[in-house]
Amino acid sequence: DQQVKQNSPSLSVQEGRISILNCDYTNSMFDYFLWYKKYPAEGPTFLISISSIKDKNEDGRFTVFLNKSAKHLSLHIVPSQPGDSAVYFCAASSAGGTSYGKLTFGQGTILTVHP
């Protein structure tokens, strides 16, 4: 039972255009969502996060949108740069209880930004 899904295995975008990466979740207990970026031969690195009390969080070129009713979030990268080419993982967690911030990851989306 996959609780976090990234249905697009890959995405190809021209430099300077917008990249939109999507993520769906099924567990209504999730109340905190994160995006990680992973380059080859490196571990995932934290990119941006959003709490369920918000519907948008912006950090420079990166914006995450959360639609709780649809259980859907998306990461927008504007403008896209070749250095953004990486695997992007969506992750979800619950801030309460004794989960200690356990993350449930999606399968990842490979983003390729062409010059």
Add this chain to the structure above:
Amino acid sequence: DAMVIQNPRYQVTQFGKPVTLSCSQTLNHNVMYWYQQKSSQAPKLLFHYYDKDFNNEADTPDNFQSRRPNTSFCFLDIRSPGLGDAAMYLCATSRTTSGRVNEQFFGPGTRLTVL
């Protein structure tokens, strides 16, 4: 720089031969996690330590064990590796804050090959 270090980066073992992967951190985080990631799949949490308290995921096979002798080090022991255990193993750390999910910091991973 504060970081999460995993050794070795690549490990080859024989079917059934015990193997140990190591993780160390200079972040002084109280939580350490071990994930298994197979090709094109989501990282899957195996277990985590909250300080010295060990928390096993329900579906983690008994073949996988872990030790945390001190705050800085955590080990993953695979007692009898099978071909299906070939994967990337990721170590991560975080600092817990009550009622809040903090980002996890990942090491570069150890790629395990089972012959």
